[in-house]
Every structure is written in C-alpha cells, then in structure tokens.
Amino acid sequence: MPNLGGGAKCAACEKTAYHAEEIQCNGRSFHKTCFICMSCRKGLDSTTVAAHESEIYCKSCYGKKYGPKGYGYGQGAGALNSDPPRHVGLQPHNSKPRPASSNSNDSKSSPKFGCSDRCPRCSKAVYAAEKMMSAGKPWHKTCFRCVLCGKGLESTTVTDKDGELYCKVCYAKHFGPKGFGLGNAAMLE
Structure with a gap:
C-alpha cells in the first residue's frame, strides 16, 4: 500500500504515523498509542522506555527480561534482592580462613553482570539508564x-559533603556560617 500521507510507518502496527501523532525511538516511528511495553502493555515515554534491538519495554520489564540473572537476583533486575545470601555450614570462628580463589563468589571481588557501580545510598547496582554522578560516585535517580x-x-542543586548529598538549603543551614543575620539567631547573653 503506498504511503501517500507523508508519514513514516509505525514500527508496531505498520500503519502510517503522521507527524502530529508520531514518537521516534532508535530511529523508528511509533503512534503515541502504539508506544507501549511489549510485555506489560503499559504506555511509555522518553523517560520510561528501554529499547532492545527492535523491541521496546518499560524499564521494569526490560530489567526482568535482560537484567542480571542468578542466585539472589530473583527474576532479574525488577526483583533484585539486596540481602546477603544465607550460607549453610559456615566455618567455625576458631578454624583457619580458606584462601581466596580466583573464582570466588564474593560479591565485592569483581564486577558482576557488566555492572560494577553500586549506589552509596541503597548499595544496589546502578545501570547507565538510571545513573546520576555526584561526589565521585554513581547514584540511582x-x-x-x-x-x-x-x-x-x-x-x-546538589551539594556534597563527606560522601553524602544535600540540597543547597540544608547544606547552608547545617554547614554554612552561623550568627546574627545569617539565618540562625545569635545566642545573646
């Protein structure tokens, strides 16, 4: 069927997506109503879309389908478990520690699943789509x-001190100059 209206074909329904109703993602056009997650069918926008090849997902479904898998990760990034795994049969305290091996399962030893960044606030993995940098560390949005x-x-609006984040108002109240005329009344005798 010829494309007489001048719009591009929608990647989801393959009908013409005219400019007034068009959303573009990864060089492909979609109708606003067709721009939905392929798994849960939730409507998407530029802040919630996660594209994988020719498929589009919400960030939650994308994490479940393509996020880290394995022990302690439930069904992927949408169900991450930050609790340390329980070990049965731990060594008694009076025994000698085992030497570290190169294929240790220690979570602090090496980056796992392509993500080495951990958020200082929640200690969970920080992926590129949600990364904010401050104080030299990656943070979740x-x-x-x-x-x-x-x-x-x-x-x-961020100010950092000792590895913690503050808004400019709280930083000024707690770490700024003190005294009469500076927002904190001076103690008079």
Whole structure:
C-alpha cells in the first residue's frame, strides 16, 4: 500500500504515523498509542522506555527480561534482592580462613553482570539508564535526594559533603556560617 500521507510507518502496527501523532525511538516511528511495553502493555515515554534491538519495554520489564540473572537476583533486575545470601555450614570462628580463589563468589571481588557501580545510598547496582554522578560516585535517580529533607536533587542543586548529598538549603543551614543575620539567631547573653 503506498504511503501517500507523508508519514513514516509505525514500527508496531505498520500503519502510517503522521507527524502530529508520531514518537521516534532508535530511529523508528511509533503512534503515541502504539508506544507501549511489549510485555506489560503499559504506555511509555522518553523517560520510561528501554529499547532492545527492535523491541521496546518499560524499564521494569526490560530489567526482568535482560537484567542480571542468578542466585539472589530473583527474576532479574525488577526483583533484585539486596540481602546477603544465607550460607549453610559456615566455618567455625576458631578454624583457619580458606584462601581466596580466583573464582570466588564474593560479591565485592569483581564486577558482576557488566555492572560494577553500586549506589552509596541503597548499595544496589546502578545501570547507565538510571545513573546520576555526584561526589565521585554513581547514584540511582531515586536515591539522588538530600539526606536531610529528602528533596529530589539535580546537578545544579546538589551539594556534597563527606560522601553524602544535600540540597543547597540544608547544606547552608547545617554547614554554612552561623550568627546574627545569617539565618540562625545569635545566642545573646
């Protein structure tokens, strides 16, 4: 069927997606109504889409399908378990420690599943799609908050001290100059 209207074909339904109803992702066009997760059918936008080859998913379904797998990871990144695995038959305290082997399963030894970055706030893996950098460390977007008031931060509003994140207001209240006229009343005798 010829494409007479001038729009591109929708990658999902293969009908013409005119410019007013078109969303583009990875060089492919979609109708706004066709821009949905291939697994759960939830509507997507530029902040929630995760593309894999010619397929589009919400970040949760993408993590479940293509995220890390293995012991302690449940059904993938959508069900990560941050609790340390329980070991049966641990060595008694008075026995000599075993020498470390090169194929140890210790979670701190080497990066696993292509992700070596851990969020300092929640200690879970930080992937590129959700990474925010501050204080020389990677943070999840959801963990990128002021430690005191919980306000969400951006690169222009974040201040760090001793590895923790603060909004500019909380930082000024707790670490800024003190005295009369500076937001904190001076103690008068």
